[in-house]
Amino acid sequence: MIDLHTHILPGIDDGSPSLEESLAMADMAVNSGVDTIVATSHACSNNVNTQRYWDAYQQLKDALEKRHIPLKLICGMEIFLTEDALEAIENKSLLSINNTKYLLVEFDFEEEAWVAEYYLQILKEAGYHPIIAHPERYHFMQRDPSLAYYWVQQDYVLQANKDSILGRFGSNCQRLAIEFLNHNLIQVVASDAHGIRRRTPRMNGIQALLKNEFSPLYANMFLNENPRRIIQGEEVYTFPPRLF
């Protein structure tokens, strides 16, 4: 599997606090069937130090090799969208996924839907493909889930968190994530892992659930094929979306 959304880099954000924890996360990911991980540390315009990101990235990469942990590390960021972030993207001071046109983005949970929509339009017009992290967690989505259908029509990619589907962010979030899956409004499922105790990078449970409750084809598309396409800058596959 390819995990497209993780906070595995040590000491960069509220994810892994140390190299030891990052390596334990890597072990956990590998033991659950993951062979590639995208290190999407949090970024917004005023907290970003790209050099710090690359230092942590290299430190982890070297440690993985030294310990013979078979996990491929890919670069990226989870960009908190604001006006300033748009400017930073334009100045190329934030990282896309593996240097492609795909940007993993998130919003304030209390953001207005029209503001989120405005940011996404600007990115689209600039030639980017936004991947919306955990749509099921935003309040505006919980109020009006039909927006997800519109966003898929706009060619935005929707990435659900495995812990949302598994019910670890509460029942509202779980219900919405499952509804999105039932309506073919999700193209990627990722861990959004922050550590080894809570919000972990262990992906075998969600893989089994997607296989058994939906289909092996869905599991493969959301956990392997679409993440691979994104990393390679190719178009993602979307099962025919259904309106709410």
Ligand SMILES: [Fe+2]
């Ligand atoms: Fe995240």
